[in-house]
Amino acid sequence: MQQNKHIEPKVTLVGAGPGDPDLITLKGIKAIQGADVILYDALVNKEILEHTKSTCTKIYVGKRAERLSTSQDYINKLMVDYALTYGHVVRLKGGDPFVFGRGGEELDYIRQFDIPTAVIPGISSSVGLTGLQQIPLTYRGISESFWVITGSTSDGRLSDDLYKAVHTNATVVVLMGYSKLQQIIALYQENGRGELPIALIQNGSLPTERVAVGTVDTILAEVHKNLLGVPAIIILGEVVSKHQSFNRLRNEIQLLEI
DSSP states (O other), X not given: OOOOTTOXXXXXXXXXXXXXXXXXXXXXXXXXXXXXXXXXXXXXXXXXXXXXXXXXXXXXXXXXXXXXXXXXXXXXXXXXXXXXXXXXXXXXXXXXXXSSSOXXXXXXXXXXXXXXXXXXXXXXXXXXXXXXXXXXXXXXXTBSOEEEEESOOTTSSOOHHHHHHTTSSSEEEEESOGGGHHHHHHHHHHTTOTTSEEEEEESTTSTTOEEEEEETTTHHHHHHHTTOOSSEEEEESGGGGGSTTHHHHHHHHHHHHO
């Protein structure tokens, strides 16, 4: 790949936030406005692309958990090729580039070609969607920390960290884990955590948002009742009981037990 002598290559990783186009940072919008090329993911809200200049080339490189997607190697090569050919490339990623977004891998590849890089953080769904649902990840006397764990490992197993997390009082947020929901539930039940509050948020921050709240023992019925699917995040921990609908659900469960 040879660089055009009149081109100043640069790659900026930009986090688009959890879905609502208003939740991207102002700095992220400024980078998009100045981009010559944008490579954007499946979970990026298309409204954000309206901020590009008329000459900007927009390329969809959809990457979504549990579905066929553009290979990471191909995306890496595209970023370098377009930077050397066109100039400023914005790699636009859902959430935050460094929270299961492979941002670190992309920077490692780009730096091999001595191309300047920059990162503009985004709101990760792990903290953004829980906040929008008014579920505090930490709460004095209840949870002193939170873990963010992938539910989709490269070899298809549950993350080893989940087997450790089940023994902690920390809030656990699982990203890309909807297909492993039954396994996660079974793991918590096997460890006597069946009454632990749990929530799922699908399409969080968007008009199509759906939420299911319950306990580990009851959540599958709530997911079915509310017709949840992918993409969804999973939140496990006593802090979920702070969700506005949890007390109503708890009362319903108690009535059923009478």
